Amino acid sequence: MKIEIINTGTELMLGFVLNTHQQWLCRQLSDNGYQVERQIAINDSGPAIQDAVREAMQRAELIIVTGGLGPTSDDLTRQFIAELLGVSLKEDAGVLERIEGFFAKRNRPAPPGTEVQALIPEGATVLMNEHGTAPGLVLCFARGVILMLPGPPRELHPMFLNQALPLIKQRFPLREKIVSLTLKSTGMGESVVEAHIRKPLSGLVERGLTIGYCARVGEVDIRLSAEGEASHTIVAEAEKIVRELIGKYIFGTGDDSLESVIVTHLVTQNKTLALAESCTGGFIANRITNVPGASSVFLGSAVTYSNEAKQILLNVPATVLSEHGAVSNETAQQMAEGARFRFKSDYAISVTGIAGQTGVMPEKPVGTVYIALADATGTTVLKQLNQYDRETFKFVTSQQALEMLRRRLI
Ligand code: ATP
Ligand code: MG
Numbered sequence: 001m002k003i004e005i006i007n008t009g010t011e012l013m014l015g016f017v018l019n020t021h022q023q024w025l026c027r028q029l030s031d032n033g034y035q036v037e038r039q040i041a042i043n044d045s046g047p048a049i050q051d052a053v054r055e056a057m058q059r060a061e062l063i064i065v066t067g068g069l070g071p072t073s074d075d076l077t078r079q080f081i082a083e084l085l086g087v088s089l090k091e092d093a094g095v096l097e098r099i100e101g102f103f104a105k106r107n108r109p110a111p112p113g114t115e116v117q118a119l120i121p122e123g124a125t126v127l128m129n130e131h132g133t134a135p136g137l138v139l140c141f142a143r144g145v146i147l148m149l150p151g152p153p154r155e156l157h158p159m160f161l162n163q164a165l166p167l168i169k170q171r172f173p174l175r176e177k178i179v180s181l182t183l184k185s186t187g188m189g190e191s192v193v194e195a196h197i198r199k200p201l202s203g204l205v206e207r208g209l210t211i212g213y214c215a216r217v218g219e220v221d222i223r224l225s226a227e228g229e230a231s232h233t234i235v236a237e238a239e240k241i242v243r244e245l246i247g248k249y250i251f252g253t254g255d256d257s258l259e260s261v262i263v264t265h266l267v268t269q270n271k272t273l274a275l276a277e278s279c280t281g282g283f284i285a286n287r288i289t290n291v292p293g294a295s296s297v298f299l300g301s302a303v304t305y306s307n308e309a310k311q312i313l314l315n316v317p318a319t320v321l322s323e324h325g326a327v328s329n330e331t332a333q334q335m336a337e338g339a340r341f342r343f344k345s346d347y348a349i350s351v352t353g354i355a356g357q358t359g360v361m362p363e364k365p366v367g368t369v370y371i372a373l374a375d376a377t378g379t380t381v382l383k384q385l386n387q388y389d390r391e392t393f394k395f396v397t398s399q400q401a402l403e404m405l406r407r408r409l410i
Contacts, residue, residue: 001034001061001062001172002037002038002059002060002061002062003029003034003035003036003037003060003061003062003063003064004036004037004038004039004040004056004059004060004062004063004064005021005022005025005026005036005038005039005040005063005064005065005066006039006040006041006042006049006052006053006056006063006064006065006066007019007021007022007039007040007041007042007066007067008041008042008043008044008048008049008065008066008067008068008076008077008151009041009043009044009066009067009068009151010043010044010045010074012041013041013042013043019041020153021066021067021149021151021153021156022039022041024153024156024157025064025066025160026039028160028161028165030180032165032168032169033174033177033178034168034172034174037059037060038056038059038060040052044067044068044074044075044076045076046076046079046080046083049065049068049076049077049080049081050080050081050083050084053065053081053084053146054084057141057142057143057144057146060144061143061144061145061172062144062145062147062168062171062172063144063145063146063147064147064149065077065081065146065147065148065149066148066149066150066151066156067149067150067151068151069117069134069135069136069137069148069149069150069151070117070133070134070150070151071111071112071113071114071116071117071133071134072113075116075134077148078116078119078121078137078148079119081121081139081146081148082121082122082139085121085139085141085146087121087122087123087124087139088121088122089119089120089121089122090119090120090122091115091118091119091120092118092119092120092126093118095117095118095120095126095135096115096118098128098135099114099115099117099118099133100114102132102133103133114133117133117134117135120135120137121137121139123139123140124137124138124139125137125138125139125167127149127159127163127164128159128163129150129155129159130158130159130162131152131154131155131158132150132152132154132155134150134155136148136149136150136159136163136164138164138167145167145171147164147167147168149164176227176228176231177227177228177229177231178225178226178227178231179225179226179227179231179232179234179235180223180224180225180226180235181223181224181225181235181239181253181254182221182222182223182224182253182254183221183222183223183224183239183242183243183250183252183253184219184220184221184222184250184251184252184253184254184256185219185220185221185222185246185249185250185251186218186219186220186249186251186258186399186403187249187400187403188220188246188249189215189220190213190215190220193213193220193222193246193249194213196245196246197211197222197241197242197245197246198211200241200245201238201241201242204234204237204238204241207226207230207234208226208227208228208230208231208234209224209225209226209234209235209238210223210224210225210226211223211224211238212225217392217395217396217399218395218396218399218400219258219399222242224238224239224242248407251403251406257287257291258287258399258402258403258406259287259288259290259291259402260291261406262288262402262405262406262409263288263291263293263294263297263298265406265409265410266297266298266347266409267293267296267297269409271297271346271347271409272297272298272299272343272344272345272346272347273288273297273298273299273345273346273347273348273349273405274298274299274300274301274302274339274340274342274343274345274347274348275288275300275301275302275339275348275349275350276301276302276304276310276313276314276335276336276338276339276348276349276350276351277301277302277303277304277350277351278303278304278305278310278326278335278350278351278352278353279351279352279353279354279355279369279393279394279397280351280394280397280398280401281303281305281394282301282303283394283395283398284301284349284351284398284401284402285298285300285301285303287398287402299343299344299345300343301339302314302339302342304335307321307326310326310331310334310335310338313338313342314334314335314338314339314342314350315334315338315341315342316331316334316335316338317334320334325361325364326352326359327352327353327354327359327364327368327369327370328352328370329370329381329383331352331370332350332351332352332370332371332372332381333350333372333374333379333381335350335352335372336348336349336350336372336373336374336379337372337374337379338350339374340374340375346375346376347373347374347375347405347408348373348374348375349371349372349373349374349401349402349404349405350371350372350374351369351370351371351372351397351398351401352369352370353367353368353369353370353384353386353393353397354366354367354368354369355367355390355393355394356390365385365387366387367385367386367387367388367393368383368384368385369383369384369385369386369397369400370382370383370384371384371397371400371401371404373401373404373405373408375408380404382400382404384397384400386400
């Protein structure tokens with residue numbers, strides 16, 4: 001079964017909006033065992049939409065078209081696909097009533113053009129929009145199905161998961177069972193990861209295991225998958241081998257993030273965390289506080305960019321700063337211990353480093369970072385050299401700091 005995605009939107013082609021539907025839909029489909037064959041993005045123009053759909057109809061059994069179902073003049077998807085398939089559009093009283101009800105419930109008059117969204121191509125199945133007005137549409141053609149979804153992500157996501165996906169599973173049942181597992185690692189580059197596990201997994205590859213690598217800043221995902229009767233066993237054996245070889249670097253699976261794993265560890269162990277951040281400017285605190293439930297373990301962060309702030313908020317002695325400098329092993333240690341003392345936390349992490357040209361010295365080049373971790377047993381300091389642009393620098397540094405804590409927690 002071949003699947004193609006067509007994302008419509010002039011805003012995509014002008015670079016004003018990132019095409020997140022492409023990633024999101026591919027991900028949802030692959031999580032459910034379907035792989036997308038081809039994806040294109042096009043302008044909101046009748047000929048472009050018709051050309052794209054006509055071509056896809058020659059190859060694919062499932063065509064997903066996103067965007068352009070709204071009420072404005074650039075919303076052309078419904079009309080041009082109906083024309084291409086040679087079906088007429090008819091106003092659907094039930095759909096119109098629902099759309100008018102959407103505005104009535106919000107005490108707003110229905111804007112002009114609303115009724116266009118109640119025009120339904122003959123023979124189409126309507127997917128109700130719980131979070132907006134434009135319904136989704138499912139149309140059959142000789143060899144398959146065209147699925148039209150609204151552009152706004154908050155409308156598309158629930159409609160796809162709750163209504164479209166069940167239809168897809170029913171219409172295109174999977175012949176083979178697919179099992180896949182993503183192991184998330186940090187602290188090792190992609191090729192190093194591969195060098196460790198490739199040979200030991202080769203036997204399983206012969207039995208049907210597929211290994212995929214996805215490298216991101218500071219992280220490498222290892223995706224293990226297999227199809228068919230033995231898929232569970234093959235993936236489980238592969239996981240065991242990978243964990244035996246590089247388990248120390250694996251912090252989670254699936255959609256785990258380093259911060260979510262850390263919060264879980266802290267909650268389970270009933271421990272608290274405080275931070276003292278200089279060069280990351282609160283970024284580590286931001287990551288931690290993105291995790292639901294962080295409030296029960298995270299006490300706070302002192303963003304101490306200046307020397308004065310390090311002294312006032314973290315009790316870093318002036319002599320340490322003048323003798324060793326703000327970016328030094330000693331200052332990092334004092335910051336972590338100061339944060340742990342001030343916040344009365346079980347653990348405290350500090351970071352101090354040189355993200356830009358200011359403060360650079362021959363022995364402390366740009367990218368120099370000291371990360372300290374303090375707990376009841378003492379303080380450990382790690383020196384790193386992260387030579388990236390500022391944003392990447394912050395991410396990589398936060399990753400190293402969080403990983404240092406994770407290692408301590410396990
Ligand atoms: P509306 O009723 O809001 O007009 P629509 O179905 O006509 O919905 P579009 O007009 O194509 O959809 O897109 C509406 C908005 O949805 C866009 O401005 C954009 O912010 C977002 N959007 C559309 N397509 C994508 C995409 N591929 N990726 C991410 N966001 C998108
Ligand atoms: Mg629109």
